[in-house]
Amino acid sequence: MYNTDVMNDNKNIIDSDDLISQTPSKLDNAKTVGNIHVEDPRIIAKNINVYYDNKIAINNVSIDIGKNEVLAMIGPSGCGKSTFLRCFNRMNDTIESCIVEGELYLDNENILDKKTDVVPLRAKVGMVFQKPNPFPKSVYDNVAYGPKIHGMAKNKIELDEIVIKSLEKAGLYEEVKDRLDTPGTSLSGGQQQRLCIARTIAVNPEVILMDEPCSALDPIATARIEELIYELKENFTIIIVTHSMQQAARVSQRTAYFHLGSLIEVGSTDKIFTTPQHKLTESYITGRFG
Amino acid sequence: MSITSILLIIGLFSISGYYAGLKKSLVLRENKKFHSAPIYHGALLAINSSLSSIFFIISWLIIEKNFYTDLESFRNILYIISIIIFLTVSLLTFKKIKHDFQARDNLEKIIQYFLLVCSLLAILVTIGIFLSVIFESNKFFGVISITEFLFGTHWSPQMPIREDQAGSSGAFGAVPLFAGTFLIAFISMCIAGPIGLMSAIYLSEYASKKTRSIVKPLTEILAGIPTVVYGFFAVVVVAPFIRNTGSNFGIEIASESALAAGLVMGIMIIPFVSSISDDVINSVPQNLKNGSLGVGATKSETIKKVIIPAALPGIIGGLLLAVSRAIGETMIVVMAAGMSANLTANPFEAVTTVTVQIVVLLVGDQEFDSPKTLAAFALGLVLFIITLILNYIALHVVRKYREQYE
Ligand SMILES: Nc1ncnc2c1ncn2[C@@H]1O[C@H](COP(=O)(O)OP(=O)(O)OP(=O)(O)O)[C@@H](O)[C@H]1O
Ligand SMILES: [Mg+2]
Numbered sequence: 001m002y003n004t005d006v007m008n009d010n011k012n013i014i015d016s017d018d019l020i021s022q023t024p025s026k027l028d029n030a031k032t033v034g035n036i037h038v039e040d041p042r043i044i045a046k047n048i049n050v051y052y053d054n055k056i057a058i059n060n061v062s063i064d065i066g067k068n069e070v071l072a073m074i075g076p077s078g079c080g081k082s083t084f085l086r087c088f089n090r091m092n093d094t095i096e097s098c099i100v101e102g103e104l105y106l107d108n109e110n111i112l113d114k115k116t117d118v119v120p121l122r123a124k125v126g127m128v129f130q131k132p133n134p135f136p137k138s139v140y141d142n143v144a145y146g147p148k149i150h151g152m153a154k155n156k157i158e159l160d161e162i163v164i165k166s167l168e169k170a171g172l173y174e175e176v177k178d179r180l181d182t183p184g185t186s187l188s189g190g191q192q193q194r195l196c197i198a199r200t201i202a203v204n205p206e207v208i209l210m211d212e213p214c215s216a217l218d219p220i221a222t223a224r225i226e227e228l229i230y231e232l233k234e235n236f237t238i239i240i241v242t243h244s245m246q247q248a249a250r251v252s253q254r255t256a257y258f259h260l261g262s263l264i265e266v267g268s269t270d271k272i273f274t275t276p277q278h279k280l281t282e283s284y285i286t287g288r289f290g
Numbered sequence: 291m292s293i294t295s296i297l298l299i300i301g302l303f304s305i306s307g308y309y310a311g312l313k314k315s316l317v318l319r320e321n322k323k324f325h326s327a328p329i330y331h332g333a334l335l336a337i338n339s340s341l342s343s344i345f346f347i348i349s350w351l352i353i354e355k356n357f358y359t360d361l362e363s364f365r366n367i368l369y370i371i372s373i374i375i376f377l378t379v380s381l382l383t384f385k386k387i388k389h390d391f392q393a394r395d396n397l398e399k400i401i402q403y404f405l406l407v408c409s410l411l412a413i414l415v416t417i418g419i420f421l422s423v424i425f426e427s428n429k430f431f432g433v434i435s436i437t438e439f440l441f442g443t444h445w446s447p448q449m450p451i452r453e454d455q456a457g458s459s460g461a462f463g464a465v466p467l468f469a470g471t472f473l474i475a476f477i478s479m480c481i482a483g484p485i486g487l488m489s490a491i492y493l494s495e496y497a498s499k500k501t502r503s504i505v506k507p508l509t510e511i512l513a514g515i516p517t518v519v520y521g522f523f524a525v526v527v528v529a530p531f532i533r534n535t536g537s538n539f540g541i542e543i544a545s546e547s548a549l550a551a552g553l554v555m556g557i558m559i560i561p562f563v564s565s566i567s568d569d570v571i572n573s574v575p576q577n578l579k580n581g582s583l584g585v586g587a588t589k590s591e592t593i594k595k596v597i598i599p600a601a602l603p604g605i606i607g608g609l610l611l612a613v614s615r616a617i618g619e620t621m622i623v624v625m626a627a628g629m630s631a632n633l634t635a636n637p638f639e640a641v642t643t644v645t646v647q648i649v650v651l652l653v654g655d656q657e658f659d660s661p662k663t664l665a666a667f668a669l670g671l672v673l674f675i676i677t678l679i680l681n682y683i684a685l686h687v688v689r690k691y692r693e694q695y696e
Contacts (some may be wrong), residue, residue, distance in 0.1 A: 076559055089584065091580065091584065094535040094579075094580070094583060096498060096499060118586075119586045119587075119588055120584035120586065121586070122583065122584060122585065123585065123586035126585065127580075127583065129577060129580060129581065129584070131577055133575070133578055133580065134581075135579040135582070135596055135600070136578075136583065136599070137599070145582070145585065145587075145595070146585035146586065146587075149586065149587050149591055149595075150586060188514060196581065199581070199585060200584070200585065202585075203585050203586060205598070242666040281374070
């Protein structure tokens with residue numbers, strides 16, 4: 001898979017030769033390299049395990065996420081990034097075979113607790129999906145959907161205000177202000193994705209999860225959304241999954257590298273991309289596998 | 291000799307033809323590379339020659355039956371000629387077998403035409419039925435005016451047998467029949483629509499995989515029960531039940547009622563509605579549902595505001611198909627709704643439907659040129675057109691919906 005002799009022997013390297021081809025269970029004792037803690041954590045994940053039909057997909061992952069931080073999650077396909085991301089708004093509940101274990105604190109409340117009500121949770125933790133998924137409704141109704149459900153507007157005027165503000169924040173308002181009643185599905189791919197972002201921020205979330213939000217978009221639309229993430233980070237905590245190393249480097253402060261369901265390395269984005277500590281991380285970011 | 295024995299002979303000849311072709315190409319292949327595998331040469335030879343002679347026999351028989359009945363005495367000539375055709379074609383094909391003879395392509399062509407004929411057959415039969423119904427109806431409309439038939443409100447299809455017979459001039463106003471048909475279809479849709487839809491929602495959105503794998507086949511069993519069985523279920527169980535319940539509340543309900551027939555027909559159609567709706571709901575992308583759940587909508591809000599609206603065109607298409615099914619259904623109505631052509635909207639009374647009257651008109655010894663029998667064709671024609679239109683709209687709507695998510 002990759003060549004060992006190009007690897008420089010480093011301080012705390014685990015012998016990754018074996019690890020790459022191993023099953024997740026063999027990585028059991030792999031300790032995350034780097035500091036998983038932050039000073040002022042907003043979210044604390046402790047010993048998260050996720051199983052699909054008893055097959056382990058996330059293996060004992062712990063990590064803190066700070067306020068107003070953008071955390072990028074990278075790693076080879078199938079390593080469990082999406083699975084881990086879905087823990088933060090309990091979207092894994094919708095998958096019948098999926099079991100999540102561990103503790104996940106958001107503002108000191110364990111959201112994995114059975115008693116946690118997912119409805120307010122998902123309003124608080126918004127999600128943007130890989131493929132733009134506007135409803136087959138008008139642009140306006142797409143954005144108004146969440147606020148209406150949560151009864152956030154007392155009247156039409158307030159609702160209009162929320163819709164317009166969200167579209168503005170998503171950087172879409174100028175483009176669609178004359179056609180708020182055309183179907184959301186008739187917009188271009190990039191516009192649709194920004195519409196979905198507007199729909200997400202319309203319910204005033206505090207955390208935004210993004211699962212490869214730009215993978216269906218061209219470079220211009222991607223740049224537009226990255227800009228948006230940069231602006232949104234003022235007010236939101238953002239966790240973004242991406243396959244693009246450049247994107248991770250551009251938008252995030254911290255980066256987490258996943259491999260076969262384990263969190264291999266966490267650190268500030270600069271450090272991860274310039275001086276990775278773990279062999280697996282290095283091989284991935286230098287493009288030797290993935 | 292008979293046709294059967296000549297066909298048998300042709301069959302035997304074909305087998306030997308197959309082996310002859312096979313043998314020749316096998317032998318020739320020793321020296322030169324062949325375009326097609328040996329079995330194609332054999333098969334082509336057999337099919338070519340047997341098809342030609344069978345084609346000849348069929349044409350002969352058609353001509354004999356329809357145009358020149360005299361030909362029957364020349365049957366022996368038919369047999370001889372068909373054998374000659376067989377042998378000639380075999381010989382010609384046999385001679386063609388060479389290294390570059392494209393037997394495979396020829397055979398594929400023949401198979402392709404054969405399949406084409408099969409599919410044309412279904413279409414031709416439909417057209418044939420349609421034409422014969424039109425033809426017969428036309429005769430009917432020669433006697434009874436089309437306006438009287440379509441707009442008349444009195445139905446009693448008795449025709450005088452003798453010119454001077456008293457009190458039996460027929461009336462052919464079909465309105466009561468169509469009213470009865472739609473009344474029953476309406477009642478049955480009131481049952482099947484909501485129940486079918488809800489069960490589809492349950493199955494596709496709420497049920498666990500395991501429940502689904504048990505419940506779904508069970509509801510589909512409903513669709514496999516013969517309609518006659520539903521019919522006597524209606525007569526023996528439902529109708530008396532309705533009548534007793536009615537009399538407890540002081541309502542007079544006939545023992546044969548539109549309600550009984552409609553209820554049972556509704557039950558019959560439930561699996562139809564639920565399985566189409568289930569398909570349609572399942573084809574709403576998970577992505578869309580996630581979008582709704584992701585902003586904190588509950589499951590029922592998601593179903594109400596995203597899934598159902600997105601699936602609505604398909605569901606409506608399914609309901610229309612079910613309506614056309616209900617309109618065309620006969621057996622239950624014959625048994626449970628009665629025969630009297632009342633023009634009423636009261637579901638407690640006996641009504642009759644188009645299909646029931648068609649049965650009534652055609653059962654027993656009938657002259658095929660009296661308006662009474664011909665009326666059946668006219669009814670059939672109108673019914674056919676109605677269900678055709680319904681089906682067309684329904685399929686169109688469903689297809690349109692599918693495209694939306696492709
Ligand atoms: N619904 C599911 N049912 C069963 N197994 C699943 C399901 N979803 C994911 N998995 C498995 O869990 C593992 C992690 O999948 P996940 O989608 O989280 O990977 P990922 O890192 O997001 O990959 P990608 O970069 O390709 O999106 C994979 O082995 C996958 O096969
Ligand atoms: Mg993924």
